[in-house]
Amino acid sequence: xxxxxxxxxxxxxxxxxxxxxxxxxxxxxxxxxxxxxxxxxxxxxxxxxxxxxxxxxxxxxxxxxxxxxxxxxxxxxxxxxxxxxxxxxxxxxxxxxxxxxxxxxxxxxxxxxxxxxxxxxxxxxxxxxxxxxxxxxxxxxxxxxxxxxxxxxxxxxxxxxxxxxxxxxxxxxxxxxxxxxxxxxxxxxxxxxxxxxxxxxxxxxxxxxxxxxxxxxxxxxxxxxxxxxxxxxxxxxxxxxxxxxxxxxxxxxxxxxxxxxxxxxxxxxxxxxxxxxxxxxxxxxxxxxxxxxxxxxxxxxxxxxxxxxxxxxxxxxxxxxxxxxxxxxxxxxxxxxxxxxxxxxxxxxxxxxxxxxxxxxxxxxxxxxxxxxxxxxxxxxxxxxxxxx
Numbered sequence: 001x002x003x004x005x006x007x008x009x010x011x012x013x014x015x016x017x018x019x020x021x022x023x024x025x026x027x028x029x030x031x032x033x034x035x036x037x038x039x040x041x042x043x044x045x046x047x048x049x050x051x052x053x054x055x056x057x058x059x060x061x062x063x064x065x066x067x068x069x070x071x072x073x074x075x076x077x078x079x080x081x082x083x084x085x086x087x088x089x090x091x092x093x094x095x096x097x098x099x100x101x102x103x104x105x106x107x108x109x110x111x112x113x114x115x116x117x118x119x120x121x122x123x124x125x126x127x128x129x130x131x132x133x134x135x136x137x138x139x140x141x142x143x144x145x146x147x148x149x150x151x152x153x154x155x156x157x158x159x160x161x162x163x164x165x166x167x168x169x170x171x172x173x174x175x176x177x178x179x180x181x182x183x184x185x186x187x188x189x190x191x192x193x194x195x196x197x198x199x200x201x202x203x204x205x206x207x208x209x210x211x212x213x214x215x216x217x218x219x220x221x222x223x224x225x226x227x228x229x230x231x232x233x234x235x236x237x238x239x240x241x242x243x244x245x246x247x248x249x250x251x252x253x254x255x256x257x258x259x260x261x262x263x264x265x266x267x268x269x270x271x272x273x274x275x276x277x278x279x280x281x282x283x284x285x286x287x288x289x290x291x292x293x294x295x296x297x298x299x300x301x302x303x304x305x306x307x308x309x310x311x312x313x314x315x316x317x318x319x320x321x322x323x324x325x326x327x328x329x330x331x332x333x334x335x336x337x338x339x340x341x342x343x344x345x346x347x348x349x350x351x352x353x354x355x356x357x358x359x360x361x362x363x364x365x366x367x368x369x370x371x372x373x374x375x376x377x378x379x380x381x382x383x384x385x386x387x388x389x
Contacts, residue, residue, distance in 0.1 A: 064126055064129050064130075064131060065077075065109070065111070065115055065126065066109055066126050069126065069128070069129065071128060072105070072127070072128065073105050073106065073107060073127075074099060074104055074105065074106035074107070074125050074126075074127055074142065075106070075107055075108075075109050075125060075126040075127070076095065076096060076099070076106050076107070076108050076109065076123060076125050077108075077109050077111055077115055077117075077122060077123060077124050077125065077126075078092035078095070078096065078108065078122050078123040079092055079113070079122055079199075080110075080112070080113060080198070080199045080200075080201070080322065080324075081318055081319065081322040081323070081324060082192045082193060082194050082199070082319070082322075083192075083193040083319050083320070083322070084191075084192055084193055084280045084281070084282060084319060085192060085276060085277070085280045085319070086312070086315065086318050086319070088192050088194065088277065089122065089123070090170075090174060090177075090270075090273040090274045090276075090277050091122075091123060091135040091273070092122060092123040092135075093272075093273040093276060093277075094135050094139075094269055094270060094273040095123050095125070095135050095138055095139065096108075097269050097272060097273060097307070097311060097312075098139050098142075098150070098266070098269050099142075100311045100312070100327070101150065101264055101269065101311055102142075102143075102146065102148040102150070104142065104146055104148065106125075107325060107328065108324035108325050109126075109324075110324045110325075112200070112201025113199065113200050113201055114201070117131065117133035117134075118131065118133055119133050119134070121133065121134070123135060123138070124138070125138050125142075127141075127142070127145070139266070150263075150264065150265045150266045150268075150269070151265050151266050153261075154260055154265060158260050161252075162259065162260070162265060162266065162267035165248075165249065165252060165259070165267050165270075165271070166266070166267050166270045168245055168248065169245065169249075169270055169271065169274045170270065170274075172230075172241070172245060173242055173245040173246075173274060174274060175224075175225055175228045175230045176230060176238055176239075176241060176242035176245070177242075177274075177277055177278070177289070178221050178224055178225050178228075178230075179221075179222070179225035179230050179231050179238055180287075180288075180289075181217070181221050182217070182218050182219075182220070182221030182222035182223075182224070182225055182231070183218070183222060183235070184218075185213075185214045185215075185217045185218035185221070186214060187285050187286065187287070188217070189213065189214065189217075190282065190284075190285050191281035191282050191285040191287060192280075192281065192282075193282060196209045196210050196212075196213035197209045197210075198322070200213070239288050239289075242288075242289055243288075243289070243292055246289065246292060246293060246296075246297050246300065247296075247297075249271060249275075249297070249300060250296070250297040250299060250300055253271075253299050253300065253303060254299065255299065257303075257306060258303070258306075259271070264307060268303070268307065271300070271303065272303065272304055272307045272308075275293065275300050275301075275303070275304045276304055276308075278290045278293055279293055279294075279301060279304055314326040314327055
């Protein structure tokens, strides 16, 4: 045994009472430090101790941003629209698609990217004054609230298979996409036709916003991909692993309309939201997964188009106008009943003056003069008539 491993001999003659006394007299390290600090206090501080008031309880600010709110209406906070896809986030598109399939009344809050959930993420919702974050939690809680469950008819085996497919997408393929966006931020912005100035709602100059967006976006997303373990691999290995995920989905869907029958389930929502991020990328921008889906996974492309046509009839409108709530009815336009040009301010003022001004009082002399003048005019008319005869 080395000198470092040498054990100190134990005094076996020490009585139990002495051991207990030693244990009682021992103090935790923190208490010993506090005791030493008290003993080494300055004399002035010891003589004039300051009275400390009890701390007031911290009142947490309400996390509800939409006030007043309508009862049982879901207020969805997500990223801004883009010209090619309603949301460049698979998780945001997942929640909105689920709401549409379930027929739950919702409204997008156009917050110009100002708000985040209590976890600092998007999407999140507000329902009856309560904030709910994380797409999976949102769907679970709303399902319980409104009695909606897209997987209700599935068997236990089908549910397990659906969970595995969704986990593959959200825990792997999503991060492969994150790696691509972080590595090629210029192509990401061009592929989704994102205008950083409009997208962020900032008033800063466009060149500055574009530069900052490319730099911060690439750095932030690359950091996330590295943290998850994907970003440390070679680019060709990462792309190949993403294609493997697409192959598994292609095999699982087969020739079916949806993964488990004639109606979409939750896994259909997850697949649609993730595949959409690839197939909508502008054709002028190189993207490995968009091209792979078009060439080797036609059934996934048809699956995307099927859900888009059924539940997003306003897809083109929202991408063209970037309106967050094209699904809501618009108020009827106010009819203008007035015809012709509107009177000018001067004409309006003159009319008001005529209506409001009172006639000046007429004196007795002026009244007689007016009567005399009237009689003279009448006589002139009579004379004119005689001359004509």
